[in-house]
Amino acid sequence: MVAKILDGKHIAKDYRQGLQDQVQTLKAKGYTPKLSVILVGNDGASQSYVNSKKKAAEKIGMISEIIHLAEDTSEEDVLKELDRLNNDDSVSGILVQVPLPKQVSEQKILEAINPEKDVDGFHPSNIGKLYIDEQTFVPCTPLGIMEILKHADIDLEGKNAVVIGRSHIVGQPVSKLLLQANATVTILHSRTKDMHSHLKNADVIVSAVGKPGLVTKDDVKEGAVIVDVGNTPDENGKLKGDVEFEEVKEIAGAITPVPGGVGPLTITMVLNNTLLAEKMRRGIE
Ligand code: GUN
Numbered sequence: 001m002v003a004k005i006l007d008g009k010h011i012a013k014d015y016r017q018g019l020q021d022q023v024q025t026l027k028a029k030g031y032t033p034k035l036s037v038i039l040v041g042n043d044g045a046s047q048s049y050v051n052s053k054k055k056a057a058e059k060i061g062m063i064s065e066i067i068h069l070a071e072d073t074s075e076e077d078v079l080k081e082l083d084r085l086n087n088d089d090s091v092s093g094i095l096v097q098v099p100l101p102k103q104v105s106e107q108k109i110l111e112a113i114n115p116e117k118d119v120d121g122f123h124p125s126n127i128g129k130l131y132i133d134e135q136t137f138v139p140c141t142p143l144g145i146m147e148i149l150k151h152a153d154i155d156l157e158g159k160n161a162v163v164i165g166r167s168h169i170v171g172q173p174v175s176k177l178l179l180q181a182n183a184t185v186t187i188l189h190s191r192t193k194d195m196h197s198h199l200k201n202a203d204v205i206v207s208a209v210g211k212p213g214l215v216t217k218d219d220v221k222e223g224a225v226i227v228d229v230g231n232t233p234d235e236n237g238k239l240k241g242d243v244e245f246e247e248v249k250e251i252a253g254a255i256t257p258v259p260g261g262v263g264p265l266t267i268t269m270v271l272n273n274t275l276l277a278e279k280m281r282r283g284i285e
Pocket residue numbers: 095096097098099120140141169
């Protein structure tokens with residue numbers, strides 16, 4: 001079996017077209033969604049992520065700004081900036097790019113974002129709502145993964161879904177979404193014994209670790225659906241997923257490439273959540 005390639009760029013393009021239409025409708029009512037991004041410091045990967053988010057927002061007719069603060073900005077000054085955005089009626093969605101420099105507590109910052117503008121879904125009250133199945137902002141990479149799975153021709157109900165990695169941004173929330181879709185979910189992590197036996201049993205594997213070469217053809221069941229969230233630059237700066245793509249695609253039923261798999265969907269879901277935030281606070285269905 002040769003796997004269907006789940007082309008994230010293509011899926012994202014179609015989805016963004018739908019969002020663009022909705023932005024036009026909102027604009028006609030006098031509301032323009034605006035995404036404000038706070039970036040602290042000069043991490044190269046973070047700078048490139050936030051630039052992509054801004055560009056994508058503008059491309060579908062939203063307003064977007066990057067508030068770029070110096071590496072040595074104090075926690076108090078980041079909080080002040082957040083407070084201003086929380087209270088600015090023109091701002092629909094706020095995103096603070098992580099990681100943050102060490103003098104700034106990530107927990108404190110994420111708790112200070114107005115939950116109604118928290119388009120990343122990182123605020124504790126939004127995380128709590130997700131876990132009791134209330135409608136809320138859901139983190140963007142997990143949402144993007146679920147959108148990709150819709151294109152994999154797999155009914156998740158009753159299937160064995162194995163998630164590798166237990167981060168707050170990807171592993172744990174995507175496990176919750178898979179559970180909501182009635183999959184049987186197993187989370188593997190650095191202390192798991194015998195990862196291979198769990199993987200071999202999986203109908204769906206979501207790998208979100210950041211370790212190239214982690215998942216090989218020997219780990220994968222014939223026909224399994226593979227979503228690779230890894231994006232680790234190699235010595236030439238080329239992005240590598242966690243999965244040995246070339247060999248696994250010969251066995252899998254469907255697989256995401258890196259790059260061009262999950263990444264474009266993550267950004268798409270930032271836009272999705274920004275639109276949702278604007279609609280919710282204006283009371284528009
Ligand atoms: N850093 C890595 N991924 C993300 C993300 O989805 N949102 C934010 N804010 N920072 C990140």
